């Protein structure tokens with residue numbers, strides 16, 4: 001699964017680290033000194049996706065010096081992950097730059 005994520009225009013290595021769970025209870029870790037997101041290697045399914053989203057927000061928090069509290073990062077990560085999971089068509093339309101599917105567009109409430 002090692003790969004590169006593009007975050008704020010920077011390439012960030014995403015790796016699995018078998019030592020992560022052994023060292024503590026963290027499922028993931030943002031390592032700013034080496035520009036790397038590490039994920040525990042024995043998590044899968046929803047957990048690994050949610051952990052990745054969490055660490056991406058940790059990365060953004062660090063790079064933009066937002067000084068978010070960890071509880072805020074946790075809430076944002078869980079909410080954003082839920083949004084991604086609950087709206088696959090919308091998310092893929094955004095990714096490929098398509099027009100937003102009509103059903104999603106028709107609610108007419110606008111963006112807030």
Ligand SMILES: [Zn+2]
Nearest residue numbers: 054058070073
């Ligand atoms: Zn965290």
